[in-house]
Amino acid sequence: xxxxxxxxxxxxxxxxxxxxxxxxxxxxxxxxxxxxxxxxxxxxxxxxxxxxxxxxxxxxxxxxxxxxxxxxxxxxxxxxxxxxxxxxxxxxxxxxxxxxxxxxxxxxxxxxxxxxxxxxxxxxxxxxxxxxxxxxxxxxxxxxxxxxxxxxxxxxxxxxxxxxxxxxxxxxxxxxxxxxxxxxxxxxxxxxxxxxxxxxxxxxxxxxxxxxxxxxxxxxxxxxxxx
Amino acid sequence: xxxxxxxxxxxxxxxxxxxxxxxxxxxxxxxxxxxxxxxxxxxxxxxxxxxxxxxxxxxxxxxxxxxxxxxxxxxxxxxxxxxxxxxxxxxxxxxxxxxxxxxxxxxxxxxxxxxxxxxxxxxxxxxxxxxxxxxxxxxxxxxxxxxxxxxxxxxxxxxxxxxxxxxxxxxxxxxxxxxxxxxxxxxxxxxxxxxxxxxxxxxxxxxxxxxxxxxxxxxxxxxxxxxxxxxxxxxxxxxx
Numbered sequence: 479x480x481x482x483x484x485x486x487x488x489x490x491x492x493x494x495x496x497x498x499x500x501x502x503x504x505x506x507x508x509x510x511x512x513x514x515x516x517x518x519x520x521x522x523x524x525x526x527x528x529x530x531x532x533x534x535x536x537x538x539x540x541x542x543x544x545x546x547x548x549x550x551x552x553x554x555x556x557x558x559x560x561x562x563x564x565x566x567x568x569x570x571x572x573x574x575x576x577x578x579x580x581x582x583x584x585x586x587x588x589x590x591x592x593x594x595x596x597x598x599x600x601x602x603x604x605x606x607x608x609x610x611x612x613x614x615x616x617x618x619x620x621x622x623x624x625x626x627x628x629x630x631x632x633x634x635x636x637x638x639x640x641x642x643x644x645x646x647x648x649x650x651x652x653x654x655x656x657x658x659x660x661x662x663x664x665x666x667x668x669x670x671x672x673x674x675x676x677x678x679x680x681x682x683x684x685x686x687x688x689x690x691x692x693x694x695x696x697x698x699x700x701x702x703x704x705x
Numbered sequence: 706x707x708x709x710x711x712x713x714x715x716x717x718x719x720x721x722x723x724x725x726x727x728x729x730x731x732x733x734x735x736x737x738x739x740x741x742x743x744x745x746x747x748x749x750x751x752x753x754x755x756x757x758x759x760x761x762x763x764x765x766x767x768x769x770x771x772x773x774x775x776x777x778x779x780x781x782x783x784x785x786x787x788x789x790x791x792x793x794x795x796x797x798x799x800x801x802x803x804x805x806x807x808x809x810x811x812x813x814x815x816x817x818x819x820x821x822x823x824x825x826x827x828x829x830x831x832x833x834x835x836x837x838x839x840x841x842x843x844x845x846x847x848x849x850x851x852x853x854x855x856x857x858x859x860x861x862x863x864x865x866x867x868x869x870x871x872x873x874x875x876x877x878x879x880x881x882x883x884x885x886x887x888x889x890x891x892x893x894x895x896x897x898x899x900x901x902x903x904x905x906x907x908x909x910x911x912x913x914x915x916x917x918x919x920x921x922x923x924x925x926x927x928x929x930x931x932x933x934x935x936x937x938x939x940x941x942x943x944x945x
Contacts, residue, residue, distance in 0.1 A: 519761060520770040524887050527772035527856075530925065558712070567714030586711040597718040601725025609733060616926070621939055626736025628821055629743075630729060632763030676711060 488663040489680040491587075495553035500659055502546040507603075507642060509539040514635055540610050543603055562587050563596045569675060587676035595645060602638050606631060768816070768824055770887060771902075773921060774856035777886050778907050785891045787875070791851070791913035794842030801891055804877060807832045812872055812897055815944045817933045819900040823941070829895040831876035835869045837911065849917040852894055853910035861894065861905040861920035862929065865913075872897035872945060875908065898945030899931040 492500075513536035516522045517529065526532070550556045569583075573590035576583035583589075588596070612619050612627035619627075649656055654668040669677035732739070743763075751759035782801045790796040811830040817823045838850070843865065850868045852861040863873065876895040877884060884890030889906025896903040902922050923929050928936040933944045 518769070520768070520887075523770040523772070524777055527774045527776055529771050529773050562711045564716050564718035565712055565714040566717035567711070570714065570717075588711075593718055594721065597721035598725065601722040601729075604722070604726055605729030608729060612733070616938065622737045623733055624938075625740065625821060626733040629736035629740045629763065630732045634729075636762075679711075 487666040489666050489669055489677070490662055491658040491664045491669070492559075492662045493553065493555040494662065495550055496556050496559065497659055497662060499546045499550040499553075499556060503543065506539045506543045506546070510536055510543065511639060511642060513539065518632075518635075537610065537614055540607055543607070559587065563593050566590065566593060582671075584674050585672065585676075587673055589673070595641065599638070599641055599645075602634055602641070606634060606638065609634075768888070769818070769820075769822055771818075772856065772859075772906070774858045778854075778856045779886050780855060780891060780907070782883070782891050787892060787908065788910045789837055789841045789913075790910070792844040792847040792915060793838075793913050794844060795840070797841060801877060804832050804875065804892065807836060810871070810874060811878075812874065812895070814872075814897045815942070816901055817941050817944050819902055819927060819931070819937050819939065827879070828881050829874055829876045829897070830878035830881070831874040831892070831895065833871060834863075834873040834875055834894075834911075835871065837875060838865075838868060838913070841913070843913055846915055847913045849914045851912045851914050851918045852905045852908055852920070853912065854905050854907040855909040856907045859905055859907070859921045860918070861903055862914075862917050862923075863896065863903070864917060864930075867896075867899075867930075870898070875911075896931075898933060898943065900927075900933055900937060900939075902927060903931045 513532045516526050517532050517536060523529075567586065569585065570590040570593065573583045573585065577589075577591065609627035609631040612624055613631065616624055652672075654664050655672075658664040666677060666680070669680070740763075747759055747762060785801045787799045787804065788796070789799075809830060810833050811828060813826055813828045815823055815825050816827050834850070848865055850863050850865060852863075854860065867873065874895040874897070875892060877890075877892050879885075879888055879890075879893075879895075884893055889904075889908070892908050894903070894905045894908050903920075905920070917929060919929055930936055933939075934941045935943075
């Protein structure tokens with residue numbers, strides 16, 4: 479057995495199913511946001527035209543957005559993470575205040591901010607699908623509902639753009655978190671710093687089970703550090 | 706301490722999702738009234754906004770660019786030609802100079818898009834469609850007029866009665882300047898009393914036909930007779 483000297487110990491954060499749910503949802507969200515920008519902003523609309531095609535792509539990216547999540551419900555690991563995202567424990571209290579003041583605050587697998595993001599973006603996506611369907615099938619509803627749906631859809635789109643922008647900005651600051659979503663593994667030291675209440679429950683046994691993956695992911699986290 | 710950090714606690718996530726759904730369900734029926742409020746506010750702000758960024762917000766009061774072609778077609782004023790053909794006695798092709806030499810009509814009306822935005826008091830100037838049809842001499846049996854655009858995709862139509870109205874223009878000026886390429890220049894249709902999808906951009910051909918040939922959007926769900934406030938299930942104030 480050739481064991482390199484003190485490799486960073488990696489622990490599993492996400493299964494392949496969870497990573498694919500995230501990727502496909504992100505692709506659909508990105509498609510919806512980009513087509514929205516090209517439909518809505520005059521400068522971008524003048525670049526591409528093709529309004530009818532953009533509308534079709536936008537509508538289908540929107541209504542299919544929950545599909546990866548729903549399909550992912552067959553994964554036990556994903557269901558367990560949904561439970562974690564849903565439940566706010568005593569340790570989540572005070573997280574926002576501590577974070578705004580730059581103090582660290584203990585968290586489980588997901589911190590209170592990540593839980594709130596998950597809930598807000600899910601609720602907002604559902605409202606966007608509802609209002610979007612009203613505009614997609616205008617003959618089904620009276621005018622005042624269509625006007626209201628357009629109003630909600632337009633303003634909520636700006637909020638979602640800001641939320642997703644913030645999400646990507648946070649990801650850009652934490653290469654270990656990105657590596658967790660790309661490879662499934664994160665360094666134990668990082669988990670201890672950011673998610674201590676989760677890290678302490680991750681036994682070393684799980685590490686042994688997945689001995690093949692760490693080599694690849696440690697190489698990738700080095701690339702991250704260089705980039 | 707044996708507190709299990711994860712998976713226990715109050716279901717705040719679910720409550721947040723349900724709360725947002727509730728807010729959405731309340732906002733949709735009152736959204737039309739909220740929009741009146743934000744439109745008024747935005748009009749005040751944008752009148753003092755030198756950057757023009759407020760025009761990009763929902764209800765900011767600007768034109769939105771809609772095109773079904775893959776790029777903005779460009780045709781210089783010198784190269785532009787408008788053909789009048791079909792069921793007419795004297796088919797003709799006009800240059801922009803020839804159109805400008807004809808009797809000029811200027812209209813100042815609101816522009817109303819079928820998707821909801823409205824731009825107040827926008828001047829358009831050009832030749833009355835009826836003048837071009839009279840000059841060409843409409844034949845017996847003609848019922849409608851079909852419009853073709855040099856973007857290669859868009860088409861529109863009007864009945865002969867609609868086309869004869871004095872507020873249907875073949876416009877070469879918008880906001881008292883030559884119509885820009887993005888707005889459908891050098892020459893576009895301006896159907897003042899109808900939703901703006903009727904006002905075909907980049908007009909290149911006017912064909913008199915024996916029946917109404919529906920335009921681009923009309924098989925895609927829009928009304929053929931697109932009177933503002935009396936079609937497409939909308940009740941906007943008339944622009945006629």
